[in-house]
Amino acid sequence: MRKNLSLVILISAAVLFILNPPGESQKTPPQILQTQGEKPKFLLPPKKSQLTFTEKKGQALYDYYCVLCHGAGGNGDGFNSYTLTTPPAKLADPNLMTKLPDAQIVAIIKGGGRAFGLSPQMPSWGGLFKDKDLNALVAYVRTLSRRTATGG
């Protein structure tokens, strides 16, 4: 009986060890984009919780209409980007985005690339979006380059 008891204790200890090996509990959660000073390698879309209400609305539209070419992080690497002869603009690039006023972003969404001497592969959405949707899209697109500029 004593022998059985120590066997049970031994087995429970082994099971506990397998389920929760020492050191496991001290692990810190994985850090994404830990970039102090240096440039991040890639950018993830901003967390919903960091966005304003308008930006969240813009994200929903962006994820539906723009993400396939411009990519989730605005790096021009959406899955459809590889089929295009002109690479989609990197909307996460602060150098590009500071040159584009809000009105110009709205104009290119409505008129498409062709209207501005750019690639016709940037589609024209015409009157598809209401003004408040366009504002939301611009607000969200802006957050993509803000993260690049601050490195996170």
Ligand code: HEC
């Ligand atoms: C079918 C692919 C595709 C989709 C979908 C798409 N774009 Fe583009 N976009 C492009 C390409 C390609 C360019 C680059 C044009 C060039 O540089 O000649 C571009 C360029 C741009 C530019 C930069 C214009 C400039 O002056 O450099 C903005 C801003 C933009 N797109 C916003 C959007 C937004 C917002 C959406 C969603 C509503 C969207 N795009 C959807 C392909 C796409």
